[in-house]
Amino acid sequence: DTAVSQTPKYLVTQMGNDKSIKCEQNLGHDTMYWYKQDSKKFLKIMFSYNNKELIINETVPNRFSPKSPDKAHLNLHINSLELGDSAVYFCASNPSGQRGNSPLHFGNGTRLTVT
């Protein structure tokens, strides 16, 4: 009964390919996020969605397109993959009410390797 689950766990692909990472949460939260952790281990927010509406887009290249079919799912589609996209991508969620007082729940990450 994993709270925030991501698939796949590992993704190895070649430059130029298009790939998707899926995220689902069963916590009833209405806000979901994508974070990227690079090789230096910095965690940076990429996107956040609230009730299927995009509310944060942190100057991520438009090759990255999040899609939220419903508030329990936030998928990340990446076009024309580049070497620099290699990283671990984390999905997270939390309820939107009183956000400052509301912890994030993270998935276990998707390790993307672009060769």
Added chain:
Amino acid sequence: DAKTTQPNSMESNEEEPVHLPCNHSTISGTDYIHWYRQLPSQGPEYVIHGLTSNVNNRMASLAIAEDRKSSTLILHRATLRDAAVYYCILNSGGSNYKLTFGKGTLLTVNP
């Protein structure tokens, strides 16, 4: 989000208490202090958070200075499983809610 400063690394022995410090001198009145940790090959895990008063939960305690410019995460009895990177983050919520992670403190626990 306001900035926090943590030591790059700390070391502890198993079953001893660990005090992880965090400075946040530019904290605003609405910022909550959150702590997360990241075990190897896992996603960040929420540990504890507070606003003004000290907080306790099953994982840890959070001691917040009276002026709120610093805080300390206390692990009462470190175990090998507590070896992780610990992040102290200020969280104001709001419509543009996001958590900004710094470098954190790498905690090593010796058997």
